Amino acid sequence: KNEVEQSPQNLTAQEGEFITINCSYSVGISALHWLQQHPGGGIVSLFMLSSGKKKHGRLIATINIQEKHSSLHITASHPRDSAVYICAVDNNDMRFGAGTRLTVKP
Amino acid sequence: EPEVTQTPSHQVTQMGQEVILRCVPISNHLYFYWYRQILGQKVEFLVSFYNNEISEKSEIFDDQFSVERPDGSNFTLKIRSTKLEDSAMYFCASSLDRTEAFFGQGTRLTVV
Numbered sequence: 001k002n003e004v005e006q007s008p009q010n011l012t013a014q015e016g017e018f019i020t021i022n023c024s025y026s027v028g029i030s031a032l033h034w035l036q037q038h039p040g041g042g043i044v045s046l047f048m049l050s051s052g053k054k055k056h057g058r059l060i061a062t063i064n065i066q067e068k069h070s071s072l073h074i075t076a077s078h079p080r081d082s083a084v085y086i087c088a089v090d091n092n093d094m095r096f097g098a099g100t101r102l103t104v105k106p
Numbered sequence: 107e108p109e110v111t112q113t114p115s116h117q118v119t120q121m122g123q124e125v126i127l128r129c130v131p132i133s134n135h136l137y138f139y140w141y142r143q144i145l146g147q148k149v150e151f152l153v154s155f156y157n158n159e160i161s162e163k164s165e166i167f168d169d170q171f172s173v174e175r176p177d178g179s180n181f182t183l184k185i186r187s188t189k190l191e192d193s194a195m196y197f198c199a200s201s202l203d204r205t206e207a208f209f210g211q212g213t214r215l216t217v218v
Contacts, residue, residue, distance in 0.1 A: 033207070041195055043149075043209040086149060090204075093162045094139075096149040 003027050006087050006097035013104050019074040021100045023087030030090050034061050034072050037084040077104045108132040112198050112210035119188055127183045127213045131200030138181045139199040188217045
């Protein structure tokens with residue numbers, strides 16, 4: 001069983017739509033990270049969460065420690081948001097989800 | 107803006123050869139990491155490094171692999187006797203305080 005499960009695996013949206021990507025994990029963690037992997041392969045850290053909610057521009061990340069669940073939301077999605085979004089949990093090492101491939105169509 | 111730099115961006119090597127992947131972390135960062143991503147698969151943790159020694163390593167990081175911070179700026183990953191299955195994108199990351207991690211652009215290793 002994967003320790004970090006993401007859903008959906010693939011997501012296609014129209015420009016302007018509100019996007020939600022979910023992450024569930026089964027291990028104890030000190031923090032959860034949301035990462036963005038661009039089509040060229042580069043990885044950018046979006047958020048690090050240990051509780052509550054964080055917002056950066058059109059991106060919002062929430063975490064519920066008791067339920068071992070986190071969500072990444074994108075408001076007013078844009079084609080440039082198209083990327084793979086990866087959830088990773090920090091438990092001395094980092095365990096990664098398989099990623100959610102988001103395609104935003106104009 | 108400070109960034110993590112990895113070289114080379116692409117390395118092709120013959121099976122059985124040794125390769126060294128190089129990373130220059132952000133200068134005041136204290137924690138350093140190597141990850142790999144086999145094509146089409148998820149990112150996997152290899153090793154973390156702090157205070158000049160390995161702090162954590164995964165099952166993947168066996169005797170074939172080693173890491174070094176030879177001169178206070180570079181952070182290298184050495185893979186001895188490369189195998190076809192070592193072909194992957196290798197990412198270096200650094201962190202000041204184990205909170206936010208900054209990733210390099212990756213080195214694509216192709217073993218032929």
